[in-house]
Amino acid sequence: MNAQAQTAPILSARGLRHSFGSTEALRGIDVDIHPGEVLAVMGPSGSGKSTLLHCLAGVITPDAGSVTYQPGPAVGQSVTISSLNEAGRSRLRLTEFGFVFQFGQLLPELxxxxxxxxxxxxxxxxxxDALQRSAELLDRLGLQDNGTKRPSELSGGQAQRVAVARALATAPKILFADEPTGSLDSLAAENVLTQMLQLVREAGTTLVMITHDPRTAAYADREILVRDGAVAAGYQVAP
Ligand SMILES: Nc1ncnc2c1ncn2[C@@H]1O[C@H](COP(=O)(O)OP(=O)(O)OP(=O)(O)O)[C@@H](O)[C@H]1O
Ligand SMILES: [Mg+2]
Incomplete structure (x- = not known):
């Protein structure tokens, strides 16, 4: 048994099912995510990866099943995300989670x-304090000379690093990344990835990262494969 298996999961999903109209995106998913681990979620296009991430992060509520968030060891600290209303999920996302998407989704006017x-x-x-923390993060990501630039004046890799800085600004417990380097060439992707992982490892942040790229997944402690809305059996690569 490895060390992670002995720790209570920070996020635990059981029996997740979700449909969009007649499309069954998730058909019963169980997954445990351990504090501080870097988990890669792989799988073909349309297999349900983004839907799974959205259910885990409380962006959407699954049709059935539960998602439980346990930020620390204290009894009574756990939150059943899948039972929260919109306002509760929104508050939880803002205080506990960070998000990075394929295209940074930075505000273009700022x-x-x-x-x-x-x-x-x-x-x-x-x-x-917000400006100081933000400037420090941009420094850490090698963007000290780019703080005043607007997103349209940044390269793709720089913009993704700004998105990473924004996602980590509030020191989230869990960072959710959906193809964070999917829009970049391999050199820029590796740059964004290694810097994001360095910050995440340092802070002990849990990272759930969707990727198509086996080279990206190789940075993770563990990977799961989602196929047809289910986690493929036996495909759990231990650290
Ligand atoms: N908002 C939506 N409305 C209708 N159908 C949706 C919606 N979101 C996802 N789906 C469908 O649910 C299934 C799973 O989609 P999902 O986005 O989770 O896949 P994915 O694994 O993230 O794919 P990709 O790798 O292409 O991003 C697909 O069949 C998709 O068409
Ligand atoms: Mg997706």
């Missing part, structure tokens, strides 16, 4: 620095 400060300001952080 500078890189201001894009990173937004989640902090929404969290009630004072503007001065």
């Amino acid at each position: 500078s890189a620095l201001d894009n990173v400060t937004i989640p902090l300001l929404l969290n009630g952080t004072r503007r001065k």
